[in-house]
Amino acid sequence: MEEVSVRFGWAWEPCEVTPGRRPVMEVAGINQRLIGWQSIRRQQIEDALPVLTARYEEKHGHAPGEQASYALGCQAADQTRPPKRTELLSLTKLRERWRDSAIRAYGADVIDRLAERARAVAR
Structure with a gap:
């Protein structure tokens, strides 16, 4: 987490996923709806x-x-x-699918500015 913070200029914040349980650390500035989109x-x-x-x-x-x-x-x-998939996909192909899905759900402008927004919040 520290390496990612330094490398990308991001900050982290605790997020309570399950009430009464230890919080999960998430990148500050990323909308909770976007985080939950893949859940x-x-x-x-x-x-x-x-x-x-x-x-x-x-x-x-x-x-x-x-x-x-x-x-x-x-x-x-x-x-x-x-069921388990029989087709194995490369990480590149998976990332392309995730990105396309996120763009369909939230728009390219939101997805393309995620890292920028996280850095702004960290400042």
Whole structure:
């Protein structure tokens, strides 16, 4: 993180992803919507969890404890995991896809100025 800060002139800020848990450090000045744009997996797991929790409560007659909640989270992750891709893509190709997707979602002007904005906020 320190090397990236020096190399690109960025600053970092803590972001609470899960209430009550240790914050995650993110580049200052990057819009939270843009960060969340690629968080599809997390949302799929969060959408599956209430269904699994309700089934647990129906079967056991009480809310899951800490260990059971963790197990249900793992089960939700397993159930929502997409199949492995058979096509291997180079990092260059993946970056092109991510960039194109981000531009479709937010526009080229926003994406092209991300690093510039992060440096401005760091000053």
